[in-house]
Amino acid sequence: MSPFHSYIIFAPYLLLRYIFDEVILTNQKFHVREGLIWKAVVSTPLRKINNVAYGQGLFGRIFGYGEILIESAATIGVTRYPYIKNPERVKNTIEQAIAEAESK
Numbered sequence: 001m002s003p004f005h006s007y008i009i010f011a012p013y014l015l016l017r018y019i020f021d022e023v024i025l026t027n028q029k030f031h032v033r034e035g036l037i038w039k040a041v042v043s044t045p046l047r048k049i050n051n052v053a054y055g056q057g058l059f060g061r062i063f064g065y066g067e068i069l070i071e072s073a074a075t076i077g078v079t080r081y082p083y084i085k086n087p088e089r090v091k092n093t094i095e096q097a098i099a100e101a102e103s104k
Contacts, residue, residue, distance in 0.1 A: 021035075023085075042081075044072050047101065054066050054088055056088075067080055067082045
């Protein structure tokens, strides 16, 4: 099976993830809600986040999605959140929220 066929097969799944996954940022926590039928929520307190990064492949750049990578004291290693809309804006918003929380 060629890589192109893989994209065609997984395109509906990726589209549903893109539509239904949510990123929620409060003044205290970063939340990601994933799933259509079965929901999963992952929360990370802003004060525990050590580093935020994002990545986008070719299709992500074309269609406006990517992954957010969060390194925190609350988890071991890096937590990866794929299929996030506008990952650069999300990364910048998280960093701004962290800076505002630290200045208080």
